[in-house]
Amino acid sequence: MTAFLIRRLAFACVTLFAVLTLVFVLVRIVPGDPAQLILGDQASREAIVALRHRLGLDLSITEQYRVFLVGALKGDWGVSMVTGQPVIAEVLRVLPWTIELTLVSLVLGVAAGVPMGVYAAIHRNRFFDYVARIVSLLGLSFPAFVAAILLLLMFAIVLPWFPVISARSGSPTAWFQSITLPAINLGLISAAYIMRVTRSAMLEVLSEDYVRTARAKGVPWPVIIWRHSLRNALIPIITVVGLYLGILIGNSVLTEIVFNRPGLGKLIIGALNQRDYPMLQGMMVIYTMVVVLVNLITDLTYGLVDPRVKLQ
């Protein structure tokens, strides 16, 4: 187990380094001058040259890379070119919003997707199964931002139950009002994914010999489903949930924008438009770390739900 962790962490470091280098190069290959964008279109060439110097953009690429790596190793991701705030501080300030949204929508997705998937599998090729499959297909193919606008129209304008600006905090009611629509928006898509995977995993398990044996010896049906079958079907479901967490964080970009929530998504779009190099680099590192971490947790969970899986 310890050896496994150490090996995975070493891999994570290599991944991080590769991503860092790639991002460093990529953001600079894209045309666009941060100094020009900060100063605006009326600034003179001289003012822009002066600002480029202050931002260290006039250094050679290799020198910039060296400064960046040395800083990164010391845990210093630099300061945002636009706001002058440390990158880490900016990211940490909005990270809780994104994590909160992602987790709540994932919980919604699991809470809706797993039971529906199980139910659809048990009633394979019956009415509910067809409905569930069609609905989940719709959920997958419907763009998140369209669903978001429809949700707002329905539950903020026609029925004024929730705010359009979903960024309230303070009281539990305010929190609940702010998180509900965005979480449903993201949760619906993950529910669709999880439902489909649960259904197919369950179908496979239900046709196993041990399920037939259990039924033959009179084990109650709910016990067969929830203890014997679902437990064995969990591995693919957990894999999908883990993978999907990464996708969710990415998807949250649009949801955050439409529902006016702060978060990594808005931050990354802003940084991209302004060519805020340090910010982009810092954000990519955070994204990479989150994905690596989620994968690690997913792997560890395998061992928990299925003792046959040994982490070596």
Place this chain on the structure above:
Amino acid sequence: MTKGLTLTAVLALAMTATPALAQKTTLNIGMGSADAGKLDPHIASATPDKGLLQYMFNGLVRIKPGQVSPDFIEPDLAESWESNKAATEWTFKLRHGVQCQHDYGEFTSADAVYSLKRASNKATSSYSNDYSGVKDIEALDKYTVKITLKNPIAGFLGYVANVNGGNMVCKKAAEEMGDGFAKKPVGTGPFEFAEYRPQQYVKLVANKKYFRGEPQIKEIMYRYIPADSSRDLAFQSGELDMIYGKQDQTWYDRTAKLPDTKVVAMEPAEMSTLFLNITQKPLDDIRVREAIAYGVDRKGIVAFKGAGSSREAVSVVPSGYLGTDEYAPLFPYDPAKAKELLKEAGYPNGVTVKTIHTTLTGMQTFIEAIQAQLKKVGINLDIELVEHATYHAQIRKDLSPLVHYQAGRFPVADVYLTQFYDSASTIGTPTAVTNFSHCNVADKEIRAARVETDPVKQKELWKTAQEKIIKAVCGVPVYEQLQLWAWHTNLDLGYDLKGSLNLSPPITEKTHFVK
């Protein structure tokens, strides 16, 4: 019956007894951007930042709220001013007792001098160019500021008005905070900075010591909402009182139909010009440039963009500026003539012109319409679409022979002519600004007008400059897009809104909600 009457009476009584709804004093504004930029008035150039900063700052003079023309200049921090005959020495008498926000003390000539020097310094200002003609700024006494110019500057008062570099910052605050000033800007305006929540809002509160009196609005929540549809929905749900519109006619028409809503297309307009690089093939041939000018149908574009929010360009300088030739000899739409010119130039089968263009929706639909118009006369406009920041970088490297640029400037012809048509502003040079066409035909007139003290002669020089530029087809001005805003009718701005050089409706001490 009696019972019914009693019930009605009780109900009526209960209704009248309900305390009158407290007067609303928080103004929620929705701005179309993801976040704040640099909140320093001497650096900010983007609409969202300028629009917000104007609530916090004053100039020595100001353009009357709701107006955009320099004709409406009136006292702001300066009570009065005078200049010598040559208009090279300006003396401003400051108001007594004006207080800087956040208890930074009285605003005096020391602050004004510091602020103007800060605005002229290229290390601390995006607008340093505007002050290159300033020789000296000095405080004669606590309430007197003297500005000496190297030569007369056209529309000089505009540079000490409450726009861009003319915004007055408080010396002590700016010195104390240094780079941090943008995180807590301090001025003398009706509203003072209270809180910034990244990606959410900037909160301003009423400046109780404002010299024109305490504002009736007590709090401004300036919210950053980048998605047009969400901003509209939040406006409909009543969470926002005033919104920055999606800049197109369909938005204008749709929003105007909402109940209790006022929609305004305000000045200053941003003018769309096609700049033609006179040094690159095939545009180095004036006949090709003329063909483009004849091939563009300005009326058609305005019909396409919507007459409520746009209008035809009148000259190479936007309409309404001091010095604009409102009847400039622009090329008429004449497709036959355009084809003929192309043939003459040796392109009987048509010619291809390349342009690098942004994907910003409003601009992109425009260039596609132009592409369709030019196609009819045999000009194939090859559009390379790139994202906005890339577009800005590439057009400054001479990579785009035809540049479509949309801009409004301080409404004095000199600013537009200098930045877009003076050869000193040619892109790629050390003094580059935005002369994309490499135009150099009117340098003499532009520069002479800049220092001309006789207003009649000055206008004459500007007129000649515009004629020469049009004749040489350095740029083909097409249409002007007004700024679209909407607010609920329970908000009374306290003045008549024609426009705002700071690009958002001013919120003054008189602005208030009516029941």
